[in-house]
Amino acid sequence: xxxxLETQHEAELAEVERRRDGLKPLLNFLQRPWVRAxxxxxxxxxxxxxxxxxxxxxxWGTHRDMLRQVSVYGILACGLxxxxxxxxxxxxxxxxxxxxxxxxxxxxxxxxxxxxxxxLVVLVAGSACGLVSGELISRFRMxxxxxxxxxxxxxxxxxxxxxxxxxxxxxxxxxxGSPKYLDLPRVFSVIDSKVLGGHLAVVSIIFFACVAVCWxxxxxxxxxxxxxxxxxxxxxxxxxxxxxxxxxxxxxxxSGLMAAVAGICxxxxxxxxxxxxxxxxxxxxxxxxxxxxxxxxxxxxxMLFTLLGAAIIGYLEKILSINAVPEAFRLMLTGGIVVxxxxxxxxxx
Amino acid sequence: MKKLxxxxxxxxxAATARAADKKYVIGMSQCNLGEPWRVQMNADVKRAAEKxxxxxxIYKDAQNDTLKQVSQIREFIASKVDLLIVSPKxxxxxxxxxxxxxxxxxxxxxxxxxxxxxxxxxxxxADNKKIGRHLGQWVVKTLGGKxxxxxxxGLMTSTPGQDRDSGFREGIKGSDIKIVFEADMKWLExxxxxxxxxxLATNPHIDLVYGHNDPGAHGxxxxxKAAGREGEMKFVGIDGLPQEGQAYVRxxxxxxxxxxxTGGDVAIEKALEVLSGKQIxxxxxxxxxxxxKDNVDSGGEWLK
Numbered sequence: 021x022x023x024x025l026e027t028q029h030e031a032e033l034a035e036v037e038r039r040r041d042g043l044k045p046l047l048n049f050l051q052r053p054w055v056r057a058x059x060x061x062x063x064x065x066x067x068x069x070x071x072x073x074x075x076x077x078x079x080w081g082t083h084r085d086m087l088r089q090v091s092v093y094g095i096l097a098c099g100l101x102x103x104x105x106x107x108x109x110x111x112x113x114x115x116x117x118x119x120x121x122x123x124x125x126x127x128x129x130x131x132x133x134x135x136x137x138x139x140l141v142v143l144v145a146g147s148a149c150g151l152v153s154g155e156l157i158s159r160f161r162m163x164x165x166x167x168x169x170x171x172x173x174x175x176x177x178x179x180x181x182x183x184x185x186x187x188x189x190x191x192x193x194x195x196x197g198s199p200k201y202l203d204l205p206r207v208f209s210v211i212d213s214k215v216l217g218g219h220l221a222v223v224s225i226i227f228f229a230c231v232a233v234c235w236x237x238x239x240x241x242x243x244x245x246x247x248x249x250x251x252x253x254x255x256x257x258x259x260x261x262x263x264x265x266x267x268x269x270x271x272x273x274x275s276g277l278m279a280a281v282a283g284i285c286x287x288x289x290x291x292x293x294x295x296x297x298x299x300x301x302x303x304x305x306x307x308x309x310x311x312x313x314x315x316x317x318x319x320x321x322x323m324l325f326t327l328l329g330a331a332i333i334g335y336l337e338k339i340l341s342i343n344a345v346p347e348a349f350r351l352m353l354t355g356g357i358v359v360x361x362x363x364x365x366x367x368x369x
Numbered sequence: 370m371k372k373l374x375x376x377x378x379x380x381x382x383a384a385t386a387r388a389a390d391k392k393y394v395i396g397m398s399q400c401n402l403g404e405p406w407r408v409q410m411n412a413d414v415k416r417a418a419e420k421x422x423x424x425x426x427i428y429k430d431a432q433n434d435t436l437k438q439v440s441q442i443r444e445f446i447a448s449k450v451d452l453l454i455v456s457p458k459x460x461x462x463x464x465x466x467x468x469x470x471x472x473x474x475x476x477x478x479x480x481x482x483x484x485x486x487x488x489x490x491x492x493x494x495a496d497n498k499k500i501g502r503h504l505g506q507w508v509v510k511t512l513g514g515k516x517x518x519x520x521x522x523g524l525m526t527s528t529p530g531q532d533r534d535s536g537f538r539e540g541i542k543g544s545d546i547k548i549v550f551e552a553d554m555k556w557l558e559x560x561x562x563x564x565x566x567x568x569l570a571t572n573p574h575i576d577l578v579y580g581h582n583d584p585g586a587h588g589x590x591x592x593x594k595a596a597g598r599e600g601e602m603k604f605v606g607i608d609g610l611p612q613e614g615q616a617y618v619r620x621x622x623x624x625x626x627x628x629x630x631t632g633g634d635v636a637i638e639k640a641l642e643v644l645s646g647k648q649i650x651x652x653x654x655x656x657x658x659x660x661x662k663d664n665v666d667s668g669g670e671w672l673k
Contacts, residue, residue: 076570081596085566185408191616199611201620214595290558291591296403297559341567347525347553 057313057328060361064335067357073342080219082342088221090334092117092282092289094326096305098230099150099278101326102271104309105238107251107318108164110272112153112171113279113305117298119179120146120283125188125293128205135207143280149175150276151269158268168272172302179295189292204291211288223285227330230278235323237274247271251318308333311361332361393424393452393644395637396445400458400482401433405584406631409610410456410480413633421641435462442466446473452644454636456480464488476643478636482528487651491639493632495655497532498539500607503672504627505540507659508577508605511624515545516576519568519602521554521561521589523581530556533581533607549575554585561588569596580606583614583626590622609660609669618665628657628669 049055068077076082096113103110120142128138149171156167192200214221238244246267249257258264282301287293312329314321336357340350395418402408411428418426427450431438435458443466445453453470457463460483468488471477476490483492508518520537523530530553549572552564561580568575569592578593580586586606593599603624608614614626632655642649658669 073567073571076567079570082567082570085563085570089563089566180403185402186405186612189612189616190620191612193611199616199619201616212595286559289562289591290588294558337563338567341552341564342571344550344552344567344571347555 057325059364060311061328061332061335063361063364064332064339064357068335068339071339071343073344076342077339082338084214084219084221084224086334086338087224087227089337090308090330091221091223091227092285093301093304093308093333094227094330095230095278095282095285096301097308097326097330098227098234098323099275100302100305101309101314101321101323102234102238102247103164103275104306104314104316105247105251105318105321106268106271107254108157108268108271109168109306109316110150110153110275111165111168111302112149112175113275113282114298114301114303115172115175115179116146116149116276116279117283117286117301118295119149119175119182120280121287121290121297122179122183122188122293122295124284124287126182128207129190129202129293130188130192132202132205135205135210138205138207139284142284143277146280146283147273147277150279151273153276154269154272157272158265176295176299179297183293183295185295187292187294208288208291211285212291223289226281226285230281231323231327234274234326238323243267243270248319251320253319304333307358311358391423394450395424395426395452395454395640396442396448396450397426397428398431398438398442398445398453398455398457399428400431400435400438400456402430403433405610405613406608406629407456410631410633413631414454414637415633417634417637421637424637424641424644431458433458435459438463439466442470446470446475450475452640453477454480454640455484457482457484460484476640478639478643480632480636490643490651491649492652493635493639493655494653495630495632495657497529497629498536499654500627500629500657500672501533501536501538502540503536503657503659504533504579504605504607504625505537505542507540507625507627508537508579509541509544509546511603512546512576515547517547517549517572517574519565519572519575519578519589520548520551521564521578521580521585522551523554523556523585525553530581537579554580554588556582556585558584558588561585562592565589565592566596569593569598575602577603577605580604582606583608583610583617583623586623586626587613587617590617609658615660615665615669618660618662621662624661626660627672628660630655630657 072078100110100113123145124138124142127133127141153168153171156162157164190202190204192202194200211222246262249262250264250267254264286297308329309326310316311332312325314325336354340353397414399407399411414426418424429441431441438458442455446469453475455467455477464484464486467477467484471488479489479492481494522534550568554560554564578586578589580589583606586604590599590604605625606614606623607627607629609626609628617623618626639649656671658671660669664670
């Protein structure tokens, strides 16, 4: 009797084993890094197919608009990816976006500067702010959170100061209260246009270009490896002769530069420089970086993850929007789906 | 050097001469200068005050922080201003400091948003519901009683957002106007553009877009223009600020912008009346105007 039980038990164990072996290929498949990274996107796309809002989800225009909408956040996320890989954080990107958007509107609409110097000045201003953060963090040993929080507040104040607290647009009030209209510079309509027969927004191409530049830096250049090494273990990186100070300046400087690129893209799309622009964008940008799979602890991650994260967040917003989901549900669903997607990504044996 | 000395003496004389008149100090407590409409309110106060050399206005901005505004009002009481203009962030938490000022003998004019109770001199504000209703009736008239409308709403947890929505729905009641898409754009232009893109993707024909504020309507216009469909529909917004709504109407972007007056100029007018000892009513509802292409240059048309 006892023997039969044992044999029975063994048989059961063998059966379980066999079943597990049957599942193994599937589990192995789900374990592959690229599958795990893609899984949340697939999940979100399935939601889109199910709730396709009278087939609006199948129209290319919806996807093009999604790419346009997420581009500004995505550009911020590119710079943030570099910073996060070094084990830091940059909270100032949203405010820097507001500051650079105002600056760009002011020099190009109000001062009527030609496009090239206007763009250059704005990019330099953004990078300079980033470098200041970097300097505070690496030379003065401030916590990245504190240093960039200070920069966030400072840059917002700067945006409000240079704009006088008002939106910088084509309409200008003369001292006697009568309005005057300035021309919208051509650079605005060029950047806020579409190419490839109207199938892709120019700002999306700028986003892809930013991804490409950062991808080359991280994957192909020596300085990219320095960024990972600094984030992985700063002490051993320093001992092995990596110039930590300059690595951090590079990361925060590029983050400021990307914020300026995003600021220009924001200004052209709004046709004005709004001193409040970019309020809270840093959180969405951080979400994009993290959703992709880049670790907030530093040392791990990459640009393609960020591209993926942008697609996930972008599609999520778009799907909720085309279905006209009321705001309150939207917030709850976004929270829920983000958690589901990240859990999905973490499937383990 | 001599010239400089003469100038200084002259300045000093001018200052003493001015101090000889009875000069009033007015404290202006603004809840948030992060919004263009409130920037305009301060500008309206300033423009009206500049016409009267015997008043000086001190401005404080609470940066959208209720507690900061509470303490700023107390600072005004402590420095014994002659009159207080308060545009409160919220009713309940700002009632005690306003009441303290009033009881300390400082006349208080409350602008735009109310406080509870009756410890203030005068409330001046516009009526969002009424403006929404007028806008709804204008839409019915303009579209000939039927059509597809997209409504891009302000923050729906805020009273202005709720009133601009419910007023509009009262205005279109009984007509064949259909709201085919509605979304909360939280007063923000980039959000309005996003939501409008979704409205365009899901609706083959739209007759009119109603933005709860002008930047919202403008964002919707940019989305429709990017889709090549801006000619298909009209755009209407609320606020009618000179650099925003009125400018968009002049440029032919909005068909109409309904003014939500700041009352800044009226507040100064009333302040002078109070300071000269006149009795003023407890509440004033501001009239508002509609700006269209035909009337924007002549100052808009008053709504009845």
